[in-house]
Amino acid sequence: MEFDVVQGDIAAQSADALVNAANTSLRMGSGVAGALKRAAGGGIDDEAVAKGPVELGGVATTDAYELDAEYVIHAAAMPAGGQSTAESIRDATRSALAEADALDCNSLVLPALGCGIAGFDFEDGVGIICEELAAFEPASLSDVRLIAYDEDEYERMRAVAAEVEP
Template identity: 80%
Template sequence: MEFEVIQGDIAQQSADALVNAANTSLRMGSGVAGALKRAAGSGLPDEAVAKGPVDLGGVATTDAYDLDADYVVHAAAMPPGGQSTARSIRDATRNALAEADALSCESLVLPAIGCGIAGFDFEDGVRIICDVVDGFEPASLTDVRLIAYSDDDYETIQRVATEVRG
């Protein structure tokens, strides 16, 4: 499927669903989770924890609270305090896309799940994510955006996305 690469703060994006880079406990710490939790208000982390734990590569969906979205899809690419793997990134990405599609979402913003604190090589992880998104066949999703926070990350994601799309 078609997707675009954007740069910014995921918590400031407008979409039907935003994806949180989660761990299997769904406890929201720093990074993407921290940005979402700060902008959404106190209900988001409480609801997320109540929906956990989930399996590695699994997802759980919560309300988006004060974010400009209907849902937050928490995609668990790592165990608490552990590291992500190629398989967990692939599964979490696929499951996040499938969950948003099942919720009849048209738009989704997806960070580089499993590539930050989870310790997986950024470029390799982004390639997995781009491959999964590129090969996904949605029923409702028409607007998928991969988001990068920093200039360097944006350049890497944009380059990898261009390579994957051929």
């Protein structure tokens, strides 16, 4: 599947679904989760936590509240209080893509799952995500964006994606 690499704030993106970099408890703390929680307004964190915990690599879907999306897919690439692994990033990416497709989404924006506070090497994690994006065969997804917050991450993400893209 083809995908784009973009730079910006995931909470400001317009898409059918936005992916939250979650832990297995689904409690929305800082980083991507914090940005989504602040922009979504009240309720999203409570709804997410009520749907948890989930298995490592699993997902839960909530309403997007005030975000410009229909859904937020909370992808658990790390255990609560723990570190992500190559396997958990791969599983969380696959699960998020499958969930978006099952929800009949056309557009999806996802961050570098497991590469922030979860402690996984950024380039290695982005490489795993890009491999999963490239290999995914969607039924409905046609606009998939991998997002980096700042210019440095964007350039690094683009370089990794250029090596993997189909």
